[in-house]
Amino acid sequence: MPHKDADHPVVKRQKTAAPASASKAASDSSRIFAPFRTVGLVSPTSVPFTSIPLGKTTFQISTSVGRSIQTYDLRRGLNLVFITRPQTPADITATLAWKEKIFAAWGGSKKGESQGIWVFQRGKKVDELALPSDLDEPVKQILILGIWTIVAATTRIEVFKTATLEHYTTIHTTPANNRGNEITGGIVSMPTFLNKIFVGRKDGWVEIWNVSTGKLIYTILPPAPDCGSVTCLEPSPALSLLAIAYSEGTLIITNVLTDKVTLRIEAGSSEAQVNSISFRTDGMGAGNDGRKDGVMATATAATGDVTFWDLNGGGRVMGVLRSAHNPPSYDGPLVRGGISKIEFLPGQPVVVTSGRDNSLKSWIFDETPFSPIPRILHSRSGHAGPVNCLEFLPTDFEGADAGNKWLLSGGQDRSLWGWSLRRDGQSTELSQGNIRKKAKKIGILATNALSHGPTTTLEDLKAPEITCMASSLNRDGGIGAMPGNQPIWQKSRDRKKAQDAEVSGMTGWESVVTAHKNDPYARTWFWGRKRAGRWAFPTGDETNVSTVAISPCGTFALVGAESGGIDMYNLQSGNHRQRFPSGLTPGQARQLKMQQLRQADDIVQMHAEATRQFPVGTGKHTKRITGLVVDSMNKNVVSCSLDGKIKFWDFLTGNLLEQIDWAPMTFPTGCRYHPASNLLAFSCDDLSIRVVDMETKRTIREFWGPQGAINDFCFSNDGRWIIAASQDSVIRVWDLPTSHLIDAIRLEKPCKALAMSVTGEYLAATIENELGVTLWTNKALFKHVPTRQISEKEIGQVSAPTVSGENSHGMLEGAFEEEQAEDEDTVVAPTIEQLSSELTTLSLVPKSRWQTLLHLDFIKERNKPTEAPKAPEKAPFFLPSTTGKENPMASKLQGESEAESSSRITRVEKARFEEVLSTKLRAGAETGSYDEFIEHLKSLSPSSADLELRSLSIGDGDEDSNELLHFIRALTARLKTRRDYELTQAWMTVFLRLHFDLVMENQDLLAALSEWKSYQEKECNRLGGLVGYCSGVVSFLRSPRT
Known part of the structure; x- marks a missing residue:
């Protein structure tokens, strides 16, 4: 298409349709990227974890991550030991660990969806249960009672033989009005009750069934008609005592032999129903000194708190572990929270909790000094909300390969995570300070234990969700950067004290800068220390931050505002260094005013436009800044805005040098820079990506094809490709030299963020409303990738990477794949012998x-040997000689025969x-x-x-x-x-x-x-x-x- 300016060349546009001969069927795989695995998932579902003791030294805890089960070892610090393969065909609905096996029920949640129960051992599928053909309800719980394997659905119970896994019988709960026969409290068994199970119902009844005969033995009625449905059942360590929790908040401990209530407490409310109960079994923890038995813990999905009860003397609250897990966020259902299960490990002063905030934690009780509230022992977690932005860490000044190992991600749960792609145990959340200590000071953790109303949560003490980030490790000092307790996120107007530049100069300073949603401050982070930094940089006009950038040298941070302002700060001192455009002194302001008056003359104005010189202090963007870039030499700053302009600023003076105006044709929504090729890429609101040469300031490529808004895009590590994710659920790859669309991946949901490692080995992507980060390997590192133009018809549905890495491909595996027959990479230009008969043409x-x-004669003369060939040296006495006098005639005849044959x-x-x-x-x-x-x-x-x-x-x-x-x-x-x-x-x-x-x-x-x-x-x-x-x-x- 023609450029807006007449003096610019015609832009080479991308071909939007492949030749008819190149049309092919849709492919179910990518030509460049192969699915590898998904990182960041620990316990993202509401399916409770299951645990089992492993000998006498440790426990193994298994959590559901959708269609796979991950098993962690407690003694190893909750390190991952197994991931089940293959993946289940549908989401897992219930799990159970028994001996060396794990039972996983899947499917049935949607109408017509298939379902089943698979058995895994050491991560591998070994067997499966054949469910009855008339079962159309999802399985909610699995229980093994001796020789019986019991499976509970919504209104029925299936019984299998444990030894052979054969179906034995089906038990239907007693019918009731308003679907009162639904199993809402699960099923449990109790010691000494042979073949008996207890079933909690929606109408508040607890039925006792004999699974061997399939008969109803007894029904325990609620203590009052208004107790509501049963939400949880748990047998106590004392024989014949069963804890029953109801939806209205009542919790009773009843003797099932006499059907009498032993203890009744109000453990919750109708808004915060108790969904998990556990009893401590090591005989300690109760009483004033913690040396008595009788400790019970309760938790609810409505909050992240765990309440500990002393059941002696009628029951009392010992303490509340506030915010053990994040509560459900008021920002929306996408940021999950609440506790799904708590469990005291048998015979141990350790309690394990799993939350819907994608975390698994273990807590331990201290005996000396005694504390009724446990402290954290181990923790494994990930993002509790969808991920907004991704960035691979660049290599540091020593050239260390950090860019291929560490991936930064910012999510809607207000956290910044660093993911290790080599060892999961090294992944960590960057600290935002001692949040719990701050909460104690303002009284968040000291509220009434049973108060479940809306209060200030730990989430409110964190920085708002991250929308943009930038990093440079050239000045990162590692774990020794700025030793001591440094203040966190000081604002320029209320800083406590000046910082010692000598200390930071020797040890390094912050290396990551982030922008936050609806926040006027950009915040800094220490990557080496994995914690928040010292500074919070404000925008110049107190409007919200829209984007950030960091200079390649790692010394300066740039902050773009929604109003169009750009400010630059020094990361070492935290001082403001420059504004784009630069501020004016009173004398410069008067001079600018006079110049504007002189430009009222048409001739002067035409001359100023022809020379393209911008007065000092002018050129500010009028709308939101959508992209900021600093070139590799710290000479120029490039900014783009929703006002349709791309501006090139002088880094030192802040003066505007040049600008490109695309309004009203299109408005840039994002900017990416590739230092090696010195190219800029801009995503635009007309669903295109334009590439600009930074030297000539001219558009050299335009890429079209997305059918929805461009969510994110990036350059490949070598600058040859542009990879873009759009709202139409397709990730597209364009080849810059040929301007061809060479690959595309169609996913089930749109991709929201993209990043490619500096070595080109990995492509990281996040899926809409998903918690994990998917990783793809680059097959082009070890095999040729055709650059043939593909059409939209060839874009097929591709399965995203899985947690278990099933059907994944490493780079080396991709290298040994069989080459598929491909058409010519590009349309080869015909060989023209002569353009015109009037032209003298070379060959x-x-x-x-x-x-x-x-010069062939001279070459032959030069290559002639300088001396005659020497006779070979005599062989040692113990080896036979082939050059001696033995049979000289035979050698002569043989030589003549070979010469004659050769000459013929x-x-x-x-x-x-x-x-x-x-x-x-x-x-x-x-x-x-x-x-x-x-x-x-x-x-x-x-x-x-x-x-x-x-x-x-x-x-x-x-x-x-x-x-x-x-x-x-x-x-x-x-x-x-x-x-x-x-x-x-x-x-x-x-x-x-x-x-x-x-x-x-x-x-x-x-x-x-x-x-x-x-x-x-x-x-x-x-x-x-x-x-x-x-x-x-x-x-x-x-x-x-x-």
Whole structure:
């Protein structure tokens, strides 16, 4: 499409349709990227975890992550030990760990969805249960009771034999009105109750069934009609005592033998129903000194608190572990929270909790001094909300390969995470200070234990959710940066004290800068120390931050505002250094005013526009800044805004140098920079990506194709590709040199953020409303990727990477894949021998070939041996000698035989070789077209061409057999067509050098040579005239007088 400015060239646009011959069926895989795995998922679902003791030394805890189960080892610090494979066909709804096996129920949540129960052992599927064909309800719980495996659905219970996994019987709960027979409290078994299970119902009843006979034995009614439905059942360590929690907040401990309530407490409310109960079994923890038995813990999905009860003396609250997990966020359902399950480990002062905030934690009780509230022991977690932005860490000043190991991600849960792609245990959330200590100071953790109303949460003490980030490790001091307790996020207007620049100069300073949603401050972070930094940089006009950038040297941070302002701060001192445009002194302001008055004159204004000089202090963006970039040399700052302008600023002075105006044609929404190629890419609101050369400030590429807004995009590590994710759920890859769409990945949901590692090994992507980060490997590192243009019809549905890495491909695996037949990479330009018959055209033969032909004699002379070959040294006495006097006649006869054989073969091949040359030359003489002869001669090597020319003969003296005459005429005909000019000259030079004596003795050859000479002189004069004319014109244009 034509550029807006007339002096700009026509932009090379991307082809939007492939040739008809290249049309193919949709592919179910990417040509460049292969799914690898998903990181960041620990316990993202509401399915409770399941645990089992492993010997007497440790416990294994298994959590559901959608369609796989991850198993963690407690003794190893909750390190991941197993991931189940293959993935279940649908989401997992219930799990159970039993002995060395894990049972996983999946599917059935949607109408018509298939379901089943698989059995895993050490991460591998070993068996499965055959569910009844009439089961159309999802499985909610699995329980093993001796020889029985019991599966609870919504209103029915399936019983299997544990030994053979055969279906035994089906138990239907007693029908009731308003679906009161639904199983809402789960099923449990109790010690000494053989073949008995307890079932909690929606109508508040607890039924006791015999699974062996399939009969209802007894029903425990609620203590009051208004208790609501049963939400949780848990047997106590004391025999015959069962804890029952109801939806209205009542919790009772009843004796199932006598059906009498032993204890009744209000453990929750209708808004915060108790969904998990656990009893401590090590005989400690209760009483004033913690040496009595009788501790119970309760938790609810409505908050992140765990309440500990002392059941002695009627029951009392010992303490509340506030915000053990994040509560459900008031920002929306996407940021999950609440506790899904708590469990005291058998015989241990340790309680394990899992939350819907994608975390798994273990807590331990201290005996000396005694504390009724446990402290954190181990923790594994991830983002509790969808991820907004991604960035691979660049390599540091030492060239360490951190960019291929560490991935930064900012999510809607107000956290910044660093993910290790080599070892999951190293992944960590960057600290925002001691949040719990702050909460205690303002009373958040000291509220009434049973108060479940809306209060200030720990989430409110964190920084708002991250929307943009930038990093540079050149000044990162690692774990030793700025030692000591430094203040966190000091604002410029209320800083406590000045910082010592000498200390930060020796140890380094912050290396990450982030922008936050609806917040006027950009915040800094220490990557080496994995904690929040010292500074919070405000925008110049107190509007919200829209984007941030950091200089390649790691010293300066730039903050873009929604109002259009740009400010630069020093990361070492935290001081404001520059504004874009720069501020004006009173004298400069008066001068600017006078200049504006002078420009009222049309001539002056036209001259100012022609020179493109911008006055100091002018050029500020008028709308939201959408992209900020600092070039690799710290010379220029590039900014783009929703006002449609792209501005180039001087880094030191803050003055506007140049600008590109795309309004009202389009408005840039994002900017990316590739330092090595010095290219800028801009995503625009017209669903296109434009590439600008930073040197010429001109648009060199335009890429079209997305059917929805562009969510994120990035350059490949080598700057050859542009990878973009759009709202139409497609990730597209364009090739910059060819301007082709070479690959596309269609996902089930849109991709919201993209990042590519600095080595090009990984592509990281986040899926809309998903918590994990998917990783793809780059197959192009070890195999050729065609650059053929693909069409939209060839974009097929591709499965995203999974947590278990099932069907994943590493880079080396991609290298050994079988090559599929592909069309030509690009549309190959036809080989044009000659653009016009009026042009003298050179051949496409390499220059070295005809130059070698000209100097072949000198090359042979140079390559001659300088001395005669030496006789081989005598062999040692213990080895037989092949050069001695033994059988000399045999050696002589053998040598003569080999020489004779060799000479015979050489003579035959030589005769055939000369026959081809003579045939093509005589055929050209008969037809008058020597094209085949010339093409044959062009294909020969220098030594072969020299042999051909030497083999030409004068024949019998007549014209038909005179090969020398035909050769001169062939070169003359080629000279007339003005083709292969340099080859013609080289061949004639060699020909005259070899056959000059014969030519001088034959009148026919002299006449043919004179004809060739006349055409040669004519062509030389014509070329000389054209070259002289061009030289004169250029000299005239370069003359200073013109």
